[in-house]
Amino acid sequence: MSLGILKKRIGIQKQLDDFLDQVSEASLLFRQGVDMFIGDRTEAFDEKIEQVTAIEHRGDQMRRDIEKQLYIKTLIPESRGDVLQLLERMDTLLDSCKAMLWQFKIEQPDLPEEIHDDLNELASYSVESIEAIVRSARAFFRTSPEFADHIHKVSYWETESDKVSTRMMMAIYRRDDLSLCHKAQLKDFIRRISQIADRAEDVADRLSIYAIKRML
Amino acid sequence: MLPVFLSSGLFLGWSLGANDASNVFGTAVASRMVKFRTAALVCSLFVIIGAVASGAGASHTLGKLGAVNALAGAFMVALSAALTVYLMTVARYPVSTSQAIVGAIIGWNLFSGSLTDTASLSKIVTTWIACPALSALFAVALYLPIALMIRHLPLHILTLDSMTRWGLLLSGAFGSYSLGANNIANVMGVFVPVAPFHDITLFERFTFSPEQQLFFLGSVAIAVGVFTYSKRVMMTVGSGIVRLTPVAAFVVVTAHSLVLFTFSSQALSNTLHAIGLPRIPLVPVSSSQAIVGAVIGIGLLKGGGGIRWRTLGGIASSWVTTPIFAAVICFVSLFFLQNVFNQKTYRPIEYELTPLAWERIILVPGADTSMHEQLDDIWLERFPNAQTFRQALLDRLPTAASTIPAIMDIAEIDRFRVTEEGIEGIDASYLNEEEMQAVRELAGQVFTHRWRLEEVLAESSAAWRARPDDAVFNAERRRKLKYLVDTLRSPAFQ
Numbered sequence: 084m085s086l087g088i089l090k091k092r093i094g095i096q097k098q099l100d101d102f103l104d105q106v107s108e109a110s111l112l113f114r115q116g117v118d119m120f121i122g123d124r125t126e127a128f129d130e131k132i133e134q135v136t137a138i139e140h141r142g143d144q145m146r147r148d149i150e151k152q153l154y155i156k157t158l159i160p161e162s163r164g165d166v167l168q169l170l171e172r173m174d175t176l177l178d179s180c181k182a183m184l185w186q187f188k189i190e191q192p193d194l195p196e197e198i199h200d201d202l203n204e205l206a207s208y209s210v211e212s213i214e215a216i217v218r219s220a221r222a223f224f225r226t227s228p229e230f231a232d233h234i235h236k237v238s239y240w241e242t243e244s245d246k247v248s249t250r251m252m253m254a255i256y257r258r259d260d261l262s263l264c265h266k267a268q269l270k271d272f273i274r275r276i277s278q279i280a281d282r283a284e285d286v287a288d289r290l291s292i293y294a295i296k297r298m299l
Numbered sequence: 300m301l302p303v304f305l306s307s308g309l310f311l312g313w314s315l316g317a318n319d320a321s322n323v324f325g326t327a328v329a330s331r332m333v334k335f336r337t338a339a340l341v342c343s344l345f346v347i348i349g350a351v352a353s354g355a356g357a358s359h360t361l362g363k364l365g366a367v368n369a370l371a372g373a374f375m376v377a378l379s380a381a382l383t384v385y386l387m388t389v390a391r392y393p394v395s396t397s398q399a400i401v402g403a404i405i406g407w408n409l410f411s412g413s414l415t416d417t418a419s420l421s422k423i424v425t426t427w428i429a430c431p432a433l434s435a436l437f438a439v440a441l442y443l444p445i446a447l448m449i450r451h452l453p454l455h456i457l458t459l460d461s462m463t464r465w466g467l468l469l470s471g472a473f474g475s476y477s478l479g480a481n482n483i484a485n486v487m488g489v490f491v492p493v494a495p496f497h498d499i500t501l502f503e504r505f506t507f508s509p510e511q512q513l514f515f516l517g518s519v520a521i522a523v524g525v526f527t528y529s530k531r532v533m534m535t536v537g538s539g540i541v542r543l544t545p546v547a548a549f550v551v552v553t554a555h556s557l558v559l560f561t562f563s564s565q566a567l568s569n570t571l572h573a574i575g576l577p578r579i580p581l582v583p584v585s586s587s588q589a590i591v592g593a594v595i596g597i598g599l600l601k602g603g604g605g606i607r608w609r610t611l612g613g614i615a616s617s618w619v620t621t622p623i624f625a626a627v628i629c630f631v632s633l634f635f636l637q638n639v640f641n642q643k644t645y646r647p648i649e650y651e652l653t654p655l656a657w658e659r660i661i662l663v664p665g666a667d668t669s670m671h672e673q674l675d676d677i678w679l680e681r682f683p684n685a686q687t688f689r690q691a692l693l694d695r696l697p698t699a700a701s702t703i704p705a706i707m708d709i710a711e712i713d714r715f716r717v718t719e720e721g722i723e724g725i726d727a728s729y730l731n732e733e734e735m736q737a738v739r740e741l742a743g744q745v746f747t748h749r750w751r752l753e754e755v756l757a758e759s760s761a762a763w764r765a766r767p768d769d770a771v772f773n774a775e776r777r778r779k780l781k782y783l784v785d786t787l788r789s790p791a792f793q
Contacts, residue, residue: 160332161330161545166456
C-alpha cells in the first residue's frame with residue numbers, strides 16, 4: 084500500500100465521478116432529443132443521437148475499467164459487489180436513454196399536437212429521476228448525509244412520471260381520431276419513457292440497502 | 300534435556316499463535332482487506348517485540364501464584380495447559396490459555412504441597428472478569444467518535460477503504476504487540492524460575508535477561524503458529540463471533556489491544572501509581588474474551604439485538620471450568636511423570652526454624668521477641684512442605700498472621716555446598732572479576748538458607764551489595780544472584 088496505490092485510488096475515485104457524469108449527461112441529451120424530435124428539428128436530433136451513442140460507448144468502457152481495477156487491486160472488498168451492481172444498473176439507465184432516442188429515430192412516430200406538452204413533461208420527469216439517482220450515488224460514495232434526501236427525490240419523480248403517463252394513456256385511448264395501431268405505438272413510447280424513471284427507482288431501492296449495509 | 304522440557308511450552312506457544320492471531324487479524328484477512336502474508340509478518344514481528352520488551356509484568360504475577368521449581372514440573376504444567384486448550388477446543392468450548400495455565404500451576408502447587416497465593420489468585424480471577432467488561436467499555440468509547448466522524452466527514456468510499464486498511468494494519472500490529480506482552484507469560488512463564496540461562500549482551504549495548512531469552516523462544520513459537528496454522532482459523536469467521544464490517548473490526552481489535560496492553564504495561568501501571576491511582580494488576584488475560592467483550596459492547600450500543608448471550612454464559616463458566624480441568628490434568632500427569640517415569644517434578648521445599656532463622660524472624664516488621672516463646676515448640680522442627688509449616692505458624696501466631704509470609708521466606712531450607720566444581724561451572728564472562736573473587740572465597744562452605752549466601756556475599760564484597768538508588772544495578776544483581784545460586788546448587792555440583 085504505497086503512495087502509488089493511493090494515487091491510483093484517487094484515479095478510480097475520479098473515474099467513478101466521470102462515469103456518473105456520463106449517465107447524467109446522457110439523460111440531459113435524452114431530454115433535448117425528445118424536445119427536438121417534437122419540434123421537428125431533424126438535424127439537431129441526429130446530432131444528439133450521435134452524442135448519446137458516443138457517451139454510451141465511453142460509459143461502457145469506463146465501467147469495465149473501474150470494475151477491473153476494483154477487482155485487481157481488491158479495493159473495498161466488503162462493498163465491491165454492491166458497487167459493481169450499482170455501476171451496472173446505472174449503465175442500464177444510460178443505455179435506455181440511448182435506446183429511447185433510437186426508437187424515435189427508427190419508428191418516427193406521428194405525435195399528435197395535443198400530447199406534445201405532456202410528452203415533454205414526462206421526459207423531463209424521467210430525466211429528473213436520473214439526475215436524482217446520480218446525486219444519490221455520489222452521496223453514497225462520499226457517505227454524505229444528503230444521501231437520504233436525494234434518494235427520496237427519485238421516488239418522488241417516479242410517482243410524478245407515473246401520474247403523467249397514466250393521464251396520457253387515458254387521453255390517447257379515449258380519442259376517436261386515432262387508429263388502435265397508432266394508439267398502441269404511442270402507448271409503447273409513453274411506457275418506455277416512464278420505465279426509465281421506474282428503473283431509476285429500482286436502482287434507488289438497491290442503493291438504500293447498500294447504504295444500510297455500509298453502516299457500521 | 301532442556302529442549303525436550305521446553306517443547307511443551309513451545310507447543311503451547313504454537314497453539315496460541317494459531318488461535319489468537321485470528322483475534323487480531325481475523326476479520327482483516329477474511330474480508331481480504333489485508334493479505335494473509337502481510338498480516339502474518341506484522342503479527343509475528345510485533346508478538347516477538349511485545350514479548351521480549353514487556354512480557355515480564357504478567358509473568359511476575361504468574362510466578363507469584365506458584366514458582367514451579369523443577370524443569371520436568373514446568374514441562375508438565377505447560378503440557379497440561381496445552382492439552383486442556385486442545386481438548387476444550389475440540390469440544391467447542393471457549394477456552395483461554397491464560398485460564399488453563401493458571402489451573403495447571405495450581406495443580407502443581409497441590410501436587411508439590413506448595414502454597415497457592417490467594418491474593419494473586421483473586422487478583423487474577425478479578426482481572427479475567429474485568430477483561431471483557433473493560434473491552435466492551437473501550438469499544439463503545441472508540442465506536443462513538445469514529446461513527447460520528449464517518450457520518451459527518453464526507454469521506455469517499457475509497458478513501459475510507461484505504462484508511463480502514465491502514466487502521467486494521469496498525470491496530471493489528473498494536474494488538475500483536477499487546478498479545479505478545481500479555482500472553483507470553485502463559486507460554487514461557489513457568490519456565491522462568493527453572494531455565495538455567497543468564498544475561499546475554501549483543502553488540503555491547505543490548506542486554507537480554509534470561510527471561511527475555513525465554514520469551515524470545517516462546518514468541519518465535521507463536522510466530523510459527525501464526526504462519527503455519529492461523530490462516531485456517533482466520534478464514535472460519537462466523538464461528539462463535541459475529542461477522543464484522545472492517546470499520547467495526549478496527550474498533551474491536553483496538554479495544555482488545557488496549558485491554559491487553561493495560562494488563563501488561565508496567566509503565567502504565569507505574570504512571571497511574573505515580574498520580575495516586577491504584578496500580579493495575581499485570582495479569583495474562585484471554586485475547587478471545589477481550590474480542591467477545593468488545594463485540595458485545597458494540598452490540599449493546601446498537602440496542603442489544605443479535606447478542607449471543609449463550610457465548611457470554613460460556614465465557615463465564617470457562618472462568619471456573621478451565622482452571623479446574625487443567626489443575627486435574629496437571630495433578631494426574633505429574634503423578635505419572637514422577638512415579639512412572641521417575642522424573643523430578645518438583646524440588647521439595649522444607650522449612651525449619653534453624654538457629655540462623657530463629658534470630659532473623661524477630662527482625663520481621665510486626666514481630667517481636669514474644670514470638671520466640673510462641674514458636675518455642677517448633678524450634679528446629681523440620682516441616683516437609685509449605686502447607687504444613689504455614690498451618691503450624693497459623694496455629695501458634697493467630698494474631699500476627701501478616702508476618703507469616705516473611706517468616707516462611709526466612710525459614711525456607713535451601714541447603715547446598717559451594718564446591719570447586721560449582722565455581723568452575725559459573726560462566727566467568729557473565730560475572731565480573733570482583734564478583735567472582737567473592738564467590739571463590741566461599742568455596743567449601745555450606746549454606747542452609749539462600750538468603751544467607753546473599754548476606755555473606757554482600758558482607759564480603761561491595762560488588763554484591765545493593766545500591767540504594769540504582770534500580771538497574773539492583774535488578775541485575777538479583778538476576779546474577781539467581782543465576783549463581785541456580786548454578787551452585789544444581790545436582791551436578793553437589
